[in-house]
Amino acid sequence: MKGSGYQKEKILRKIRAANYLTVAQLFLKDNFLLEKPLEFDDIKPRLLGHWGTCPGITLAYNCLKSYDEDIEFVVGPGHGFPALQANLFLDGELEKVDENATRDKNGIAYLCKKFSWPGGFPSHASPITPGVICEGGELGYALATSYGFMLGHPEKTVAVLIGDGEFETATALASMNLNKLFSGQKNGNVLPILHLNGYKISAPTIAGRKSERELSELLRGFGFSPIFVKATNEDAELALEYAIDDFENALKTSYEIFTKIKKGETVNPPFIIMKTDKGLTGPEELNGTKIRGNFKSHQIPLLNAKTDEKELKILENWLKSYRMNELFNAEKGFLL
Ligand SMILES: Cc1ncc(C[n+]2csc(CCOP(=O)(O)OP(=O)(O)O)c2C)c(N)n1
Ligand SMILES: [Mg+2]
Numbered sequence: 001m002k003g004s005g006y007q008k009e010k011i012l013r014k015i016r017a018a019n020y021l022t023v024a025q026l027f028l029k030d031n032f033l034l035e036k037p038l039e040f041d042d043i044k045p046r047l048l049g050h051w052g053t054c055p056g057i058t059l060a061y062n063c064l065k066s067y068d069e070d071i072e073f074v075v076g077p078g079h080g081f082p083a084l085q086a087n088l089f090l091d092g093e094l095e096k097v098d099e100n101a102t103r104d105k106n107g108i109a110y111l112c113k114k115f116s117w118p119g120g121f122p123s124h125a126s127p128i129t130p131g132v133i134c135e136g137g138e139l140g141y142a143l144a145t146s147y148g149f150m151l152g153h154p155e156k157t158v159a160v161l162i163g164d165g166e167f168e169t170a171t172a173l174a175s176m177n178l179n180k181l182f183s184g185q186k187n188g189n190v191l192p193i194l195h196l197n198g199y200k201i202s203a204p205t206i207a208g209r210k211s212e213r214e215l216s217e218l219l220r221g222f223g224f225s226p227i228f229v230k231a232t233n234e235d236a237e238l239a240l241e242y243a244i245d246d247f248e249n250a251l252k253t254s255y256e257i258f259t260k261i262k263k264g265e266t267v268n269p270p271f272i273i274m275k276t277d278k279g280l281t282g283p284e285e286l287n288g289t290k291i292r293g294n295f296k297s298h299q300i301p302l303l304n305a306k307t308d309e310k311e312l313k314i315l316e317n318w319l320k321s322y323r324m325n326e327l328f329n330a331e332k333g334f335l336l
Contacts, residue, residue, distance in 0.1 A: 019058060076163055103333055125137070184269055191271075228250075283301055
C-alpha cells in the first residue's frame with residue numbers, strides 16, 4: 001500500500017469507520033446503519049469472531065497506509081479478519097475482486113451478512129482476502145514469511161504485525177534471529193511491529209508482564225532498535241490521536257535507519273512496539289468485569305446481545321460511539 005501523506009484527522013475518521021464496520025460484521029444481521037433503534041432481531045443468531053485484536057490492526061493499517069512510502073503489510077493476527085476486511089472494503093480493494101462489495105448501503109449489508117457465514121467470508125484472513133500472503137490463523141509464521149518475502153527485493157519494505165501471544169510461539173521467537181542471516185542492504189526492509197495488548201486468548205502475555213526496559217533489552221539483544229508507539233491514554237479517542245503521532249515518528253526513525261543500512265552502515269534494524277489496550281474503543285466493562293484492556297475482549301465481548309436488554313444497549317451505544325452518521329450517508333456514500 002502507498003501512502004498519501006499523514007493527515008491525522010483523516011486517519012482518525014477512517015479508523016472510526018473501520019472500527020464501526022468491524023463491530024457491525026461481528027454482531028449485525030440487519031439495521032447495519034442503525035437507522036432505527038437496535039433490536040434483538042438485528043443481532044446474528046450465533047456470535048463468533050475476534051474483537052480484541054481488531055482496533056490494533058486498524059490503527060497499524062491506517063498509519064502505515066498514510067505514510068508516504070510503499071509499504072507491504074503482513075498481519076500475524078489473522079483472527080482479526082473483520083478489521084482487515086473493513087479496511088480493504090473502505091479502500092475499495094475488496095470491490096476490485098468482488099463486485100458485491102460496493103462502498104454503499106448494499107455493500108455494507110453484504111460485508112456484514114457474509115462475515116463468517118457458510119458460502120460467505122471466513123472468520124479469519126484467507127487466500128480470498130486481497131493481498132494476503134500469510135493467513136495468520138495458525139500463529140507463528142508472520143515474521144518468517146516477511147523475511148522470505150523481501151529476499152532479493154531491496155526496493156521493498158514489509159511491515160509485519162505480530163501479536164504478543166504470537167510472539168511467544170517457538171516459530172516467531174526463532175524468526176527473531178533472521179535479521180542476523182539476511183542483510184537489509186541486499187534485501188528489502190522488514191519492519192516488525194509487536195502488538196503489545198497484554199493478552200492472548202484467556203491470559204496475560206509474557207511480553208505484557210515485562211517492563212519496557214526488559215522488553216527493550218530483549219529486542220536489543222536480538223539485534224533490533226526498539227521504538228515505542230503508545231495508545232495508552234484512558235480516553236480511547238485521545239489514545240488513538242497520540243498513537244498516530246507516535247507512529248509517524250516511529251516510521252520516520254525506521255526509514256532513517258533503513259537508509260543507513262542500505263548505505264552499508266552498521267546499525268540495528270528498527271522494531272516497533274505498539275502498546276494498546278486489547279479491545280481499544282470497545283466496551284469498558286460488563287457486570288463489574290473489565291472488558292477493554294483485558295482478555296475478556298479477545299472474542300465476542302457481549303455474548304448475550306441477542307437476548308439480554310442490557311448487553312443490547314451496550315452494543316448500541318458502542319456502535320453509536322463511532323458517530324458513523326458523520327462518516328457515511330446513503331446519498332453521498334463515505335465521507336472520509
Ligand atoms: C499456533 C497457534 N496456537 C494457538 C492458536 C489459538 N489462538 C488464536 S488467537 C490466539 C491468541 C493470540 O494472541 P495475540 O497474538 O496476543 O493476539 P491478540 O488477539 O491479542 O492481538 C491464540 C492462542 C493459534 N491460532 N495458533
Ligand atoms: Mg495479544
